[in-house]
Amino acid sequence: VPDGEPTLDINLGQEIKLIKSLGIKIAVITNSSLIDKKIVQENLTEADLISFKIDSVEEEIWRKVDRPNRNLSLKDILNSMLKFKEIFTVEIITETMLVKDINDNNQHIRKVADFLGQLKPSRAYLSIPIRPPAENRVQSPSEEVINQDYHIFKEKVDQVECLIGYEGNAFAFTGEVEEDILSTTSVHPMREDAxxxxxxxxxxxxxVIERLIKQGKLVESEYEGHKFYIRKLLKQ
Incomplete structure (x- = not known):
């Protein structure tokens, strides 16, 4: 479904089957709003991978960030995710978008991380708003906050990555030292010793690091007594 929520398509399961018959693996990126529906769960089991959106585990914060239909219940959605994980074997990843002063504080992020610890996704992504938002009040957290939230997630999920608006060959060693560092630190904050x-x-x-910091491309941050380096966020 171009530019829309795929689980709204009543033919999603059949479409996935047809495409997979061509030898193509299928990933479904969903906002998770309809995961409590049996037909949606059945359709999603046809996929190879599902990405669930989990911006909050608290109703009030969830409504501020995602603006869901008023008839939807976050409790039902979260419980349905856990039941889905228990019953089906589809690989699950998650995405959590951080919005400054709304869902990015440590206390809230720990609650989200605790839920992820129950869901056990193969990978959890932390993202930020990278497109012009509908409201000017929507802003990205600072690099320091992103670094802290990343490590809180790491306490519960083995594989955590940041999506902060950069593309490139993360982790690839191309011989271009500065570009390799910027590519990697856009996905994972790097500890000083690493x-x-x-x-x-x-x-x-x-x-090289001093130069990148001076140029405003890299930011130094601390977490639990260690220095970390993360790529400077793009400003809208």
């Missing part, structure tokens, strides 16, 4: 090891293997030195 970054030093990367530079050593690339036959480079810390001057």
């Amino acid at each position: 970054l030093k090891d990367f530079l050593r293997r690339a036959n480079s030195d810390w001057l």
Whole structure:
């Protein structure tokens, strides 16, 4: 379904079957709003991977961030996700969009992380608003907050990645040291010792990091006594 919620398509399951018959693997990215419907669950079982949107586990915050239909219940949605995970074997990943001063504080993120610990997705993504929002009050958190939230998620989920609006070959070593660092730190904050090891293997030195910070491309942040480095966010 172009530019829309795929689970609204009553033929979704059949369409997935037809496409998979061509040898193509299917991922469904859903806002999760209809996961409590039996027909939706049956349709989703035909996919190879499902991405659930989980921006909050608290009704009030969820309504501020996602603006769902007033007849929807977050409790029903979350419970249905857990039941779906128990019954079906489809791979599940999640995405959580962080909005400054709404759902990005540590206390709230720990509650989301606790839920993810129950759901056990193979990977959890943290994203930020990267397109012009409907309201000017919607802003991205700071790099420091993103770094903190990332590590809170890591306490409950083995694989966590950040989606902060950059594209590139994350983790690939291309020989372009600065681009490799910026690509990697747009997905994962890098700890100081890991970054030093990367530079050593690339036959480079810390001057690269100092230059990127001075150019406003990289930001230093701290978490639990360690220094981390994350790519500077694009400003709208």
